[in-house]
Amino acid sequence: MTAPQLVPAWTDEEGAARARSLFTRAFGVEPAGVWAAPGRVNLIGEHTDYNDGLCLPVALPHRTFVAVRPTDGPRAPARTLRAVSAQEDDGPPREVDLVTVGPQGGTGTVPGWPAYVAGVAWALEQEQLATEPVPGFDIAVDSCVPFGAGLSSSAALECSVAVALDELLDLGLAGPPADPDDEGRARLAAACVRAENEVAGAPTGGMDQAASLRARDGHALLLDCRDFSIEHVPLDLAAAGLELLVIDTRAEHRLVDGQYARRRQVCEEAAALLGAASLREVADAHVHGELELDAVLARLATDEQRRRVRHVVTEIGRVRFVAQRLRQAPVLGGWALSVVGQALNDSHESLREDYEVSSRELDLAVAAARDAGAYGARMTGGGFGGSAIALVDADAVDATASAVARAFAEADLRAPSFLVATAAGPAGRVGPPRSETGRAR
Template identity: 70%
Template sequence: MSGTLPATGGATSDVLTAWSDAEGAARARDLFTATFGAPPAGVWAAPGRVNIVGEHTDYNGGLCLPIALPHRTFVALRPRADRTARFVSAQEPGVREVELDAVAPAGAPGAVEGWPAYAAGVAWALEREGLAPAGRVPGFDLAVDSCVPYGAGLSSSAALECAVAVALDDVAGLGLSADDAGRARLAAACVRAENDIAGAPTGGMDQAASLRARAGHALLLDCRDGAVEHVPLDLAAAGLALLVMDTRAPHRLVDGQYARRRQVCEDAAAVLGVPSLREVADASMAGETTWDEVLAGLDDPEQRMRVRHVISEIERVRFLVARLTHAPGAQLRGWALDKVAWALDASHTSLREDYEVSSPELDLAADTARRLGAHGARMTGGGFGGSAIALVDADRAGAVAAGVADAFAVAGYGPPAFLLASAAAPAGPVTA
């Protein structure tokens, strides 16, 4: 559901409200029944995510700090006796059909085109990872509806993958979603699906947040070994809110820019003689080396810029977790809040200057939010469009959103959309 937020200067923007479980389940169930002529076996849902800090660190073995959003993708599913999968989405026309035995990697003959690649890819990956009984999952009919904004950098693709993963986990009797270790294996399968079948070279943060998060907590994810810690996050107790500003600028991760940065980081790690840039960040943190010494070992100026971002961003994750841990809930004010603001602002500067993944729309959203009193603002997600976040006083969220909408109108951009993020529950069945 969306509403309209009136903004000063006459601009208007959408407010993206999360559906209740009952509404989301009814939407998916009704679409399924109308399309396939019988009710589904059940409905499952998975959240999108927003990353507080730790951008482009996941594929470098680093640290990140996402939360699961209350905005979720709902899937209604019924297993079949054959190996056919049929897909319908409220967001796309028509019914698509895929033979699971014919699913092929992106770019190969027989590759699945469009959004069904993410769903069919999960079935393929569960089998390739050896997680399915007798090596196979059944065919299935699937209906999808979602309130996770598409193309906003809030992991709509991971939400779809993870919803399908927990659905297949249930109907195929995999038994993986019952504990965190099993959910980590489901997340790994979803990453493989997105990388190999959908052709998007993403890291593992999005899927981990969707499957392994905890309500009321941020997820500290160590992308080197997959370990997680749950960091209490009660912004409301401090009178704060996390405002997500969807610029609605075009956001695509399959156009080569994301893959290019990942490759540059891998090349830099090889030059430095380490498995990943995480080792460099750890050595810097331990005082075993300095940034200057690390960067002096790289002749390529592009590699130096990318490495500087990754090292500093991992340090910002550690810094922010320490601040949230030592100033929980209502204590997150004054000096502690100023430090959080510094970390968010510094992350945006690094992503804009060293990683070069921001955009004019993202910069305008973050800059305007700061000017209107936000306690830090930054782009979030892969960049090249998508969303920015701002930590704001809860009673100022509407005014900040209005000011950003006005700034977009003055700049000649299309109207942005807004949502308030809170740390929500992970993927699972919907009983409503």
């Protein structure tokens, strides 16, 4: 069969042109500028973020682009957000009164995807990053981050809006992508998390926003979710003749039945039983030889608790292990490549058996990639659908993708899609500097 086509990442020029064109068609004027933020894929460290653990995401070259212009003048509605997206059918702009925006479920609920945009404006005020009310603005969105694939398309949207408003409102937090202000970007990331949690009503632990705003080109981001400190860990797969193939199973996340919330609850209950503030404390004590994992598990009340805790503790250990191997050998090869691949495999088995967040499609993608020669493969993201990753030789990308596609066809499943993840840089402006017409008034 013909090798499946990989989902391409747009160049900054292409993405900016798309967003700018959509903006002018929708609003009849030029935007103040275009900003972009990457999606992310998590190399390892799943369901560790809300347990104060460690994770190792990589910013994707696939980005969400937003063209933005503050509204002003006598004809502009006061503090109104008008938003259009290339990812939905043509129609009039969505309108949101920024004065009334509030948490999901209350009187200020914002329906649909504009909640991720309006939520950032709201959170900047709530976090007192914007000392004056955020003015009304028009925004046009276009994106090559696959939607619903577990690659953080929502965080890419939030973070692109955050860096746009940061510049337009002269907040001075982000700095340019080439010389980012990490402290300021950490504050913007926290605002984006609050926007997603409260206004969009979606659970997130902060990994996605940190990766989108704080990543560095050519590096994975070692994120400590206890204090949100970071370390940039070199990741140069191309130099080793390797690629990270992302397999979008196109099976949508199945979190509507509360499975994500249930796992978080069980972890919190288990930590309380163990006298710990979070399972990170247990993982640290285990790695330092202060606790035996089997003895810890024996203190828990149910098999469900034991399996969830075993995954979290061992997954945090796998993050530490992979980060250390990359520090020692950023150009993976030989033994280091073998053990990193095995860590990916072990992570998937733990997520499938102990955390029970895999799916038929994810298991099939992982198995087919391994059978095709991948050094390691695992589901990535929250699970119950979404994407898997496979560490493969660069010249085996097409063959691996074909093998996975063939396995899906034989199982009578919807055809997956594929992209290649390279460690990209963070959110920021794309295109020329703003003009005075772009300045918020």
